Amino acid sequence: METNEKVLNPEKSLQIIEKMIQRTKGNLHDSSFYFLLWGWVVLIGIVGQIIIERFTDCTKPYLIWLIIFPAVIANIIYGVRHGKKTCVSTHLDSLNLMIWIAFLVSYSIVLIFMKKFDYNIVPIIFLLAGSATFLTGIVIKFKPLILGGIVFWLGVICLFLIPANYVAFISPIVIIFGYLVPGYMLKSYSKRNA
């Protein structure tokens, strides 16, 4: 597109429109960092709480979840830095951001009032995280994330149905296959398509 006033015919106009719109596809930003960050944070939280409960005399094992605060700071710093580097933002990027803001607001409310839930917030968090992961998978058309969301939902059903002795094993499995595996797959996919 060297000259500024090239003569156009309608066919050529249509071609330009199609070509440019096509170029904006695939502009969705790599969000694997967030899945990996939160996957590891939640996994550490769950496994840490189990270990503290079973192997120590600590009366407040749920305090392990305070690791969320440094994770939030890391999330914000990464988000701001990444945002500054980006020179294009799609409507789907905004939609994806809104999905996770909705998750964060819901999550914060549950966390603040977790005493009201007798500290049994894992199924609620999983339902929220599963919904957000599923929706992100739909928005960016990435099947492993869609399946990751379904893993969260199945995990919650298992939490309610299986014997209490096995419940402790469910949550780490859900995080690994709901967040971490799709997160690493997304990272690999984004690298290949960079």
Next chain:
Amino acid sequence: MLKKLDPLLHSELRLAIMSLLISVEKAGFTYLKEQTEATAGNLSVQVTKLEDAGYIFVKKGFKGKIPQTICNITKKGIEAFEKYVEELKDYLKL
């Protein structure tokens, strides 16, 4: 009788800019330059024409110490683009 296509949009580079901006929420000057493969000077001239017509909004700022220009399409721009596409369909009898 067929209407005359909007002369502001019926230009290769301006149409390319508008087609990109209608598909994204906002885009930087560098992104537009990469995608349209235009020269910075030419792109700048065409962006200004679209801005003067009220078809796009241009925000100039800084990313750190580097100047940054962000463009996004306006409501008037969307309407003009949609009208242009409709008229294009009439021409092509789609």
